[in-house]
Amino acid sequence: xxxxxxxxxxxxxxxxxxxxxxxxxxxxxxxxxxxxxxxxxxxxxxxxxxxxxxxxxxxxxxxxxxxxxxxxxxxxxxxxxxxxxxxxxxxxxxxxxxxxxxxxxxxxxxxxxxxxxxxxxxxxxxxxxxxxxxxxxxxxxxxxxxxxxxxxxxxxxxxxxxxxxxxxxxxxxxxxxxxxxxxxxxxxxxxxxxxxxxxxxxxxxxxxxxxxxxxxxxxxxxxxxxxxxxxxxxxxxxxxxxxxxxxxxxxxxxxxxxxxxxxxxxxxxxxxxxxxxxxxxxxxxxxxxxxxxxxxxxxxxxxxxxxxxxxxxxxxxxxxxxxxxxxxxxxxxxxxxxxxxxxxxxxxxxxxxxxxxxxxxxxxxxxxxxxxxxxxxxxxxxxxxxxxxxxxxx
Ligand SMILES: [Ca+2]
Numbered sequence: 001x002x003x004x005x006x007x008x009x010x011x012x013x014x015x016x017x018x019x020x021x022x023x024x025x026x027x028x029x030x031x032x033x034x035x036x037x038x039x040x041x042x043x044x045x046x047x048x049x050x051x052x053x054x055x056x057x058x059x060x061x062x063x064x065x066x067x068x069x070x071x072x073x074x075x076x077x078x079x080x081x082x083x084x085x086x087x088x089x090x091x092x093x094x095x096x097x098x099x100x101x102x103x104x105x106x107x108x109x110x111x112x113x114x115x116x117x118x119x120x121x122x123x124x125x126x127x128x129x130x131x132x133x134x135x136x137x138x139x140x141x142x143x144x145x146x147x148x149x150x151x152x153x154x155x156x157x158x159x160x161x162x163x164x165x166x167x168x169x170x171x172x173x174x175x176x177x178x179x180x181x182x183x184x185x186x187x188x189x190x191x192x193x194x195x196x197x198x199x200x201x202x203x204x205x206x207x208x209x210x211x212x213x214x215x216x217x218x219x220x221x222x223x224x225x226x227x228x229x230x231x232x233x234x235x236x237x238x239x240x241x242x243x244x245x246x247x248x249x250x251x252x253x254x255x256x257x258x259x260x261x262x263x264x265x266x267x268x269x270x271x272x273x274x275x276x277x278x279x280x281x282x283x284x285x286x287x288x289x290x291x292x293x294x295x296x297x298x299x300x301x302x303x304x305x306x307x308x309x310x311x312x313x314x315x316x317x318x319x320x321x322x323x324x325x326x327x328x329x330x331x332x333x334x335x336x337x338x339x340x341x342x343x344x345x346x347x348x349x350x351x352x353x354x355x356x357x358x359x360x361x362x363x364x365x366x367x368x369x370x371x372x373x374x375x376x377x378x379x380x381x382x383x384x385x386x387x388x389x390x391x392x393x394x
Contacts, residue, residue: 001042001046002039002040002178002180003040003056003057004031004038004179004180005054005055006035006055007054016036016037017030017037019054020037024041025049026039026040029184031180031187033183034220034221034224036055038179057215057216057217058210059179059180060178060179061176061177062176062179063176063207064135064175064205067238067312067314069310078265079157080296081158081321083263084267084321084325084366084367085267086328088368094332095163095331096159097162100163100164100196101163101164101201101323101324102168102188102189102196103138103145103166103202104170104186104202105138105168105169105204106134106171106175107121107131107133107135107138107167107169108139108142108167108169109132111139111143111147111151111303112151112307113149113156113158113303114146114165117148117163117164119197120167121166124181126172133169133305135175136305137171137175138169138171139302140317141202142158142165143302143309144320145159145160145163145165145321145323146161146162146165147302156301156309158324159327168189179217182218183217183218186201186221186224186225187221189230190225193229198230199231199327200327200330201225201232202323203234204314204316206248206249206250209248209285211285212286213248213251213283213288216249218248219248222252226255227254231341231342233320235318235319236250236279236280236315238279238314239277239279240275240279240359241276241280241359242280243282243358244282245280246280246282246283250291251288251290254339256326257290259278259359259361260274261318261360261364262275262296263364273352273353274294274352274360275297277313278294278315278318279315291361292345292361293322293346293362293363293364293365294361295318295319295321297316297317298317299311299313300312321365322365325370326345328367328371329371329374332375333374333375344374347362347373348373349363349364349365350363351364352364
């Protein structure tokens, strides 16, 4: 079986590879971000490693669960970016320029809406050099974050239409990947964040958690990415509406975990509904309060594989909308640390209807209020939000 092994005792880390080889483990892949290795072991070796006090967990399989396409594709709707009022920020010159968003997904297909802004492409599945997507999910996600809307005269632009895209392909064409590939992708983002200007890491990926966030190596990779200064945005998953349906790595305490709404194609929040499929809290094993907030994620029109536009629904779609918003805010406030970005977005979100926090988190993301809060402009937000805002960044 494929496993991820870490030393519980830091003093054993240096000799870990030799220890694994001596035990008969094969196919070792170093995962420095989590101080461990991916490896193949048989049952006896697994037993032996565990008895020796090492932390050994399955290299968990992730399968892309795409929701069915809407029955009437191509409905005449504006982009969710517009219903959230992002035009106001774009008019102020906040377009994500100079900020890169890394997207861990199925890859990205060249599309007029990305122009020359795919600043890096890493294929962890087939090692191909040039951008491609043999599934479509990643291209759709990327368009929601950074698409310019060029092929639709601006109609279907993403949230940060001038941000750069770093596409990290981990899913194969059947929508399969595993923990160790996702960790390697997160590691690339951490190691190249200065060179490529990456501030935001978008993970529209999820699987049912098999263990506590303290033991889950993908979650630990997310926590390490946050400590390094990346703002990590994760999908809550599509297994709602029942409790305990937050996917990993959306269970990561430091990540901003995003559920989905239907904005009914209007800027007014009164008609918004949390999507029935949206993964709900608390997290299944650790009972952490999630999601952190929600964003439009139903019937979202974004970039397709053929230079066209397609409609998709899911928390996978809500997540890059928030990643794009974070890119706009980073352009205006590059000094902001992940913790402050998260508390600002949560603190300025707007609750809808009477959904409990386990369903809607702090409510629908409100980019204009978040911008005002970061700028220190007095706004009509609750006192506890202002208290959160002036917390010193770490
Ligand atoms: Ca609405």
